[in-house]
Amino acid sequence: MTATVNKIQTSIKSLLTVFLVVAVILPLAKMLALVTYSDLGAVLTSPRLWRAVKNSVSVSAAASFIAISTAMLAAFCVSRCDIRNRRIFNVMAALPMLIPSVSHGMGLIIMFGRNGVLTNILGIEGSLYGFWGIAAGSVFYSFPLAYLMLENILRYEDTSPYEAAEVLGISCARQFMSITLPYMRKPLASVIFAVFTMIVTDYGVPLTIGGRYVTLPVMMYEEVVGLLKFGSGSVIGALLLIPAAVSFIFDSFTHDIGNQSYLAHTRRLKVSRVINTMARIYCGIICVTALLPVLSFLFLAFVRKYPWDMSLTLYNVTNSFRRGAGTYMKNSLIIALCVATSGVIMSYLAAYLTARSEGSSSRALHFASITSIAVPGIVLGIAYVLLFRTTFLYGTMGILILVNLTHFFASPYLMAYNSLNKVNRNLEAVGMTLGVGRWRIIRDVIVPLTASTIVEMWSYFFINSMMTISAVAFLSNVRTRPLSMMIPSFEANMQFESAAFVSLLILAVNVTMKGLMGIINGILRRRRELC
Amino acid sequence: MDLLNLPVKLQARGLTMRYGANEILGGVSFDAKSGEFLSILGPSGCGKTTVLGILVGLLKPESGSVFKDGADITGVHPSKRGMGIVFQNYALFQNMTVLGNVEYALRIKKETRGQSREIAASIIERVGLKEHMHKKPHRLSGGQQQRVAVARTLAMGPDVVLLDEPMSALDAATRLQMREELIDIKDTFGTTMIYVTHDQEEAFALSDRVIVMETGKISQFDTPENIICNPANEYVRDFVVRNIELKLKSLTKYINNKI
Ligand SMILES: Nc1ncnc2c1ncn2[C@@H]1O[C@H](COP(=O)(O)OP(=O)(O)OP(=O)(O)O)[C@@H](O)[C@H]1O
Numbered sequence: 090m091t092a093t094v095n096k097i098q099t100s101i102k103s104l105l106t107v108f109l110v111v112a113v114i115l116p117l118a119k120m121l122a123l124v125t126y127s128d129l130g131a132v133l134t135s136p137r138l139w140r141a142v143k144n145s146v147s148v149s150a151a152a153s154f155i156a157i158s159t160a161m162l163a164a165f166c167v168s169r170c171d172i173r174n175r176r177i178f179n180v181m182a183a184l185p186m187l188i189p190s191v192s193h194g195m196g197l198i199i200m201f202g203r204n205g206v207l208t209n210i211l212g213i214e215g216s217l218y219g220f221w222g223i224a225a226g227s228v229f230y231s232f233p234l235a236y237l238m239l240e241n242i243l244r245y246e247d248t249s250p251y252e253a254a255e256v257l258g259i260s261c262a263r264q265f266m267s268i269t270l271p272y273m274r275k276p277l278a279s280v281i282f283a284v285f286t287m288i289v290t291d292y293g294v295p296l297t298i299g300g301r302y303v304t305l306p307v308m309m310y311e312e313v314v315g316l317l318k319f320g321s322g323s324v325i326g327a328l329l330l331i332p333a334a335v336s337f338i339f340d341s342f343t344h345d346i347g348n349q350s351y352l353a354h355t356r357r358l359k360v361s362r363v364i365n366t367m368a369r370i371y372c373g374i375i376c377v378t379a380l381l382p383v384l385s386f387l388f389l390a391f392v393r394k395y396p397w398d399m400s401l402t403l404y405n406v407t408n409s410f411r412r413g414a415g416t417y418m419k420n421s422l423i424i425a426l427c428v429a430t431s432g433v434i435m436s437y438l439a440a441y442l443t444a445r446s447e448g449s450s451s452r453a454l455h456f457a458s459i460t461s462i463a464v465p466g467i468v469l470g471i472a473y474v475l476l477f478r479t480t481f482l483y484g485t486m487g488i489l490i491l492v493n494l495t496h497f498f499a500s501p502y503l504m505a506y507n508s509l510n511k512v513n514r515n516l517e518a519v520g521m522t523l524g525v526g527r528w529r530i531i532r533d534v535i536v537p538l539t540a541s542t543i544v545e546m547w548s549y550f551f552i553n554s555m556m557t558i559s560a561v562a563f564l565s566n567v568r569t570r571p572l573s574m575m576i577p578s579f580e581a582n583m584q585f586e587s588a589a590f591v592s593l594l595i596l597a598v599n600v601t602m603k604g605l606m607g608i609i610n611g612i613l614r615r616r617r618e619l620c
Numbered sequence: 621m622d623l624l625n626l627p628v629k630l631q632a633r634g635l636t637m638r639y640g641a642n643e644i645l646g647g648v649s650f651d652a653k654s655g656e657f658l659s660i661l662g663p664s665g666c667g668k669t670t671v672l673g674i675l676v677g678l679l680k681p682e683s684g685s686v687f688k689d690g691a692d693i694t695g696v697h698p699s700k701r702g703m704g705i706v707f708q709n710y711a712l713f714q715n716m717t718v719l720g721n722v723e724y725a726l727r728i729k730k731e732t733r734g735q736s737r738e739i740a741a742s743i744i745e746r747v748g749l750k751e752h753m754h755k756k757p758h759r760l761s762g763g764q765q766q767r768v769a770v771a772r773t774l775a776m777g778p779d780v781v782l783l784d785e786p787m788s789a790l791d792a793a794t795r796l797q798m799r800e801e802l803i804d805i806k807d808t809f810g811t812t813m814i815y816v817t818h819d820q821e822e823a824f825a826l827s828d829r830v831i832v833m834e835t836g837k838i839s840q841f842d843t844p845e846n847i848i849c850n851p852a853n854e855y856v857r858d859f860v861v862r863n864i865e866l867k868l869k870s871l872t873k874y875i876n877n878k879i
């Protein structure tokens with residue numbers, strides 16, 4: 090029984106809804122409203138646009154295909170075979186997620202570019218810039234998302250049909266076709282949409298490694314930042330909303346967003362020795378590959394000028410700090426801390442209200458909370474420029490915090506929504522009869538019960554704010570610039586060594602944060618199991 | 621116990637309730653005598669939980685009132701009614717120990733630390749959980765968890781305790797044992813108990829009087845003997861009496877076969 094809803098709750102609900110509408114929907118509306126017929130005509134008839142569309146779609150399709158198939162294989166290995174050190178593998182596979190996408194483009198240049206480390210060792214010919222460069226960089230940075238989603242799907246698959254099939258002597262291939270595929274169809278479609286959207290709206294990779302192969306996000310960036318053509322930027326922004334919007338609609342139709350089902354029966358199936366060995370080798374290769382960019386950064390960051398002057402030096406460290414890495418790091422930390430803290434409070438409150446009270450206002454808030462998932466950072470960035478250009482917020486740290494908060498709101502919200510839905514629904518009612526108010530129960534019971542989710546939400550906000558460049562590229566200035574923005578500017582000046590050092594710096598902060606969160610979660614778990 | 625001579629403890633008068641266009645309760649009236657064990661028996665969705673919610677003040681009735689000791693308490697805050705409720709899934713505070721669960725509300729009520737602990741400990745002992753006092757609920761059995769929920773409610777000193785299908789998560793043996801204990805607790809603490817269930821046998825075995833509910837209204841309100849001897853209508857006969865007869869028949873058959 091949900092205890093009667095009071096006025097305070099209703100007003101917090103409306104406040105949050107209004108906030109999200111102003112932060113997500115209003116900027117988008119402004120952007121779409123600014124599109125004029127002449128802009129629309131000019132952009133839609135320009136061959137450059139259609140070339141960019143074609144480029145974007147083909148390179149994203151290729152990269153999604155590669156990322157998802159390799160991730161699928163890895164997910165199968167981990168969930169079905171006997172992989173030693175499963176946890177280490179999961180950490181390694183997720184490592185590329187802690188590095189900005191611009192760095193992945195750069196990592197490839199360092200390894201495979203003209204005079205790249207591996208190019209020279211292996212003696213490879215051919216240019217990396219363009220289609221295959223973008224595809225490879227995109228695979229690197231979208232692999233973790235694909236892997237984590239697929240591994241999660243496979244982990245909760247009911248294994249009893251396989252056991253039955255085993256008894257009936259049905260072959261592996263038949264099992265795959267008639268059990269695995271039907272089960273995977275809908276979740277796999279979600280993964281495909283998510284990965285494709287992530288790649289097609291990213292501009293970090295194509296910016297660094299695209300060369301003359303222009304994709305939509307890069308074109309939009311050039312139009313807006315280079316040529317100050319906001320009108321055509323908006324048209325491209327609208328185009329970039331399409332894939333995310335389609336996947337959003339698909340997800341909300343196929344399954345209620347944020348409601349995971351839990352299957353009871355998941356047992357590890359028996360696998361032959363040969364397959365096990367192959368699975369281990371494959372996972373090993375994935376680990377090494379995921380580590381490659383990091384290793385190349387480590388190598389590059391401490392040489393003078395690759396490949397001409399290979400003397401070990403701290404020059405890149407001092408160079409970065411002379412160029413303001415210290416200040417930008419401070420900016421980044423301030424932004425990430427503010428986003429994480431305010432984001433956790435707001436998304437947790439929103440999730441509490443939508444998960445634990447009914448009515449149309451809850452549904453409105455739920456919808457407002459998850460819409461941001463359908464808005465790519467780059468689109469959000471330009472929309473913010475258009476809406477806030479004339480306000481006091483523009484050019485402040487505040488707008489960077491606001492845009493990141495909005496950009497990353499949906500996932501932590503859904504984490505909280507899921508775990509709050511699992512907390513006993515009568516706690517507040519019991520509290521009321523005992524003379525303990527709702528807010529006391531939240532503080533003393535519900536927050537402690539969902540503490541590990543809160544930790545996870547906080548680190549999601551923090552890490553993503555540390556890495557992002559998409560939305561903030563349009564909104565930061567010399568004073569407010571976050572650390573991640575130094576990477577593309579070093580790259581533009583061919584100072585890959587310093588860019589590598591900055592990437593490492595961000596990685597180090599994020600890894601530290603992950604480690605810290607791991608320790609906190611360990612403590613929480615031990616506390617829970619105590620007594 | 622002669623019910624006729626006992627004072628009325630709690631009274632529901634013409635309770636109605638609706639969600640949107642759905643009428644959930646269409647005028648529910650009954651009374652509970654002081655120290656009575658009263659059951660509300662009815663199929664799923666007939667409005668039993670809704671009645672309890674209104675009695676304890678978590679839900680506002682559309683019309684009708686609740687009286688306790690002769691005073692209208694319809695608008696009184698749930699914590700000021702001297703009533704407690706135990707939910708089907710117990711709704712324990714999983715992050716606190718048994719002692720923590722029981723003393724939590726006392727502490728907030730500004731009892732001193734020592735006093736709260738004393739009250740809580742004595743009630744925990746009374747419900748037989750002394751050696752589990754410092755465990756968290758997830759380490760207890762279903763029956764033990766239920767006792768914690770009852771103890772938590774009793775700690776606030778209510779004179780009416782409402783129980784919403786408290787046995788439904790327990791196995792048959794534990795249910796039988798908990799029946800005894802509930803009666804025992806009722807007698808020790810002198811509380812009036814209102815017990816919601818859809819198990820006919822349970823209702824009839826435990827109660828002084830039984831309310832048989834059918835979607836949103838009361839079909840019959842009487843002692844178990846009277847309901848079995850004179851079912852008020854077809855529905856009561858089918859839903860209650862028939863079931864008990866069937867059980868008796870199979871029991872007789874079983875016994876005959878054995879002999
Ligand atoms: N918040 C609500 N909104 C709309 N309808 C509701 C709500 N709460 C309960 N109902 C409806 O009211 C009716 C009575 O619900 P109630 O929970 O009182 O039934 P019950 O007798 O306790 O059933 P059960 O034995 O399944 O617990 C049901 O039809 C239910 O669907």
Ligand SMILES: [Mg+2]
Pocket residue numbers: 668669670784
């Ligand atoms: Mg009920």
